[in-house]
Amino acid sequence: MALDEPKDTDDVFDTEGYKFIVDKELMIKAQSITVDLSYMGFQISSNLELGGGGCGSSCSTGSCGN
Numbered sequence: 001m002a003l004d005e006p007k008d009t010d011d012v013f014d015t016e017g018y019k020f021i022v023d024k025e026l027m028i029k030a031q032s033i034t035v036d037l038s039y040m041g042f043q044i045s046s047n048l049e050l051g052g053g054g055c056g057s058s059c060s061t062g063s064c065g066n
Contacts, residue, residue: 001035001042 006012006021013020030046
């Protein structure tokens with residue numbers, strides 16, 4: 001998740017005053033995307049399977065050890 005400006009290749013979703021920009025091809029692959037906010041930060045889930053990692057939702061540096 002990052003701040004961005006919409007492009008022609010993006011879909012824009014306005015939910016409760018928040019705008020979410022998602023690449024159209026990613027949206028087709030993910031099928032649905034859920035963004036939850038808690039006191040710990042954001043958790044993003046979808047039907048898209050990601051390989052490797054084990055980072056979970058709490059990586060702020062972009063790299064995690066397993």
